[in-house]
Amino acid sequence: MAKDKQFAVIGLGRFGSSVAKTLHQLGYEVLAIDSNEETVQKFADEVTHVAIADTTDANSLKALGIRNFDVVVVAIGEDVQANVLTTLVVKELGVHYIIAKARNELHGKMLEKIGADKIVYPERDMGQRVAHNLVSTNVLDY
Ligand code: ATP
Numbered sequence: 001m002a003k004d005k006q007f008a009v010i011g012l013g014r015f016g017s018s019v020a021k022t023l024h025q026l027g028y029e030v031l032a033i034d035s036n037e038e039t040v041q042k043f044a045d046e047v048t049h050v051a052i053a054d055t056t057d058a059n060s061l062k063a064l065g066i067r068n069f070d071v072v073v074v075a076i077g078e079d080v081q082a083n084v085l086t087t088l089v090v091k092e093l094g095v096h097y098i099i100a101k102a103r104n105e106l107h108g109k110m111l112e113k114i115g116a117d118k119i120v121y122p123e124r125d126m127g128q129r130v131a132h133n134l135v136s137t138n139v140l141d142y
Pocket of ligand 1 (some may be wrong): 002011036039053055063075077
């Protein structure tokens with residue numbers, strides 16, 4: 001991916017923080033957003049920019065210029081309502097590519113209907129990867 005791509009990651013739990021840090025380590029510009037001030041402060045040195053914001057509030061996201069980002073990752077976890085509302089606001093503000101984390105299939109369907117471009121299920125996806133790795137030739141050969 002072109003190195004001038006700009007990413008925003010919303011929600012700095014285990015998943016979101018890993019996405020944000022890894023993109024930054026790979027040399028991309030990353031804005032990391034969370035509503036929790038302490039969480040955001042921890043990330044100040046790990047990404048390009050940080051912001052404290054409740055992302056269910058369209059005005060906060062507008063003020064951050066969210067529509068100028070090429071990819072927005074919605075990684076809010078437990079609070080499904082905040083996750084869905086944030087995805088809706090980001091979509092309405094015109095972001096072209098949205099990746100959203102879902103807790104389960106119904107949640108994923110909702111995100112799809114809102115217009116998220118890619119839905120990820122971190123636990124399910126990692127479980128599948130581990131299973132595939134376990135039966136891949138490399139592992140069976142040792
Ligand atoms: P993981 O499994 O990735 O650790 P999780 O499911 O535990 O994630 P949470 O801790 O619920 O996820 O949420 C991730 C982050 O999202 C938290 O740091 C939380 O502060 C942030 N968050 C929750 N609601 C909002 C919101 N409305 N606006 C911005 N950030 C939010």
